[in-house]
Amino acid sequence: MALLEDPIATARLMTREVRTGERDGVATRIAVARRTYRTDQADLWDALTDAERLPRWFLPVSGDLKVGGRYQFEGQAGGVVEECDAPRTLAVTWEFGGTVSWLRVNLLPADDGTTFELVHEAVVDPDMWAQFGPGAVGIGWDLALMGLGLHLDSGAAVDPAEGLRFPLTPEGLDFVRTAAAGWCDAAIADGDDPEAARASAQGSVTFYTVEPDGA
Template identity: 45%
Template sequence: MIDIIKQLEYVHRQLEDGDELKTIVLRRHYDAGIDDVWDACTSAERIPRWFLPVKGDLRVGGRYQLEGNAGGEVLACEPPRFFKVTWIFGDAPGRSEVEVRLSADGDERTLFELQHTAAAPPDMWGQYGPGAVGVGWDLALLGLAIHMSGESLGDPSAWEGSDEARAYSTTCSRLWGEAHEAAGAPADQAKAAAANTATFYAP
């Protein structure tokens, strides 16, 4: 059985804190070949098994929509190593793009890197910092890890209310607070934002 909390240790989190654009980066390895990981990340049949149902034309120039979440345009695709999409959620203004890069590390191990660059609203950034987006992406990477392992959490809605899910989101929020501080935020500001994020994801 996969250790959910331990999965947090496998992710490297980084923040590039620009004046206008904020970039969060997550990196981790998966014990699967690059072609398998690429297929899991780009196949309309497999994406819902670990992330969200998706509709649209999943090729360069095509548009996609994740059920109840973001949508946008496929800007670039270089199988099996790189794709880039716009990431538009609701009426959020300004640029928002997600890049995913895969690198083979042997035949059955793949380095996964996700980079999300966006113009963050100052009020939201001040309240939550990078964790508002970072925890959501951590949960996506967790979903991919469970999918690649062949296991399942069972009913996602039941898991979301569990003590394990609360511990995961609280710890993940703290780790994004540490990344925030490492990027130059004052310690008290980073800790307060992390606490707000934890309350949001694990009320």
């Protein structure tokens, strides 16, 4: 059974922005994703921060979930909780594969629910950016936040196995291609060469939609 009836429309619920930044004199690239969910701030905050609820749409989490404490997502990133202002702002380091980036989530009241804003800043290897562009991190967040939307709409848990298979399905391919195009447009708006940005977008689509053995 498909996770989404209309994957293209769901992917278009997200607005995407790319910025160029700097930390301690080092250039960074910043991916910004925004989506409005049909729920209030308290419910969305709970879905993002409650250790019992996070696995229903993302991953099991452990650690000391307070400012200054370390957290760890099972099989994924960990880091330090740097700021927590419920139910508005959460900021953490995002440490994975020997790299450190910075993640900030802002929740803003909206007429039809709550706007979720994710700001992910990283020092990016130029060769990696040329190969995958912002879609390398952006599409991953698109997929995770799709799962958050499914959970918020139904109250049920998203099947992790089905979530992993999703990008390999026709519906998943439509979703990933639409998300990649959005990140490509955002990179071009930030000054990237259009031809190079489109090539990077195709690289990110391939990364998410081809099984590791190339099948």
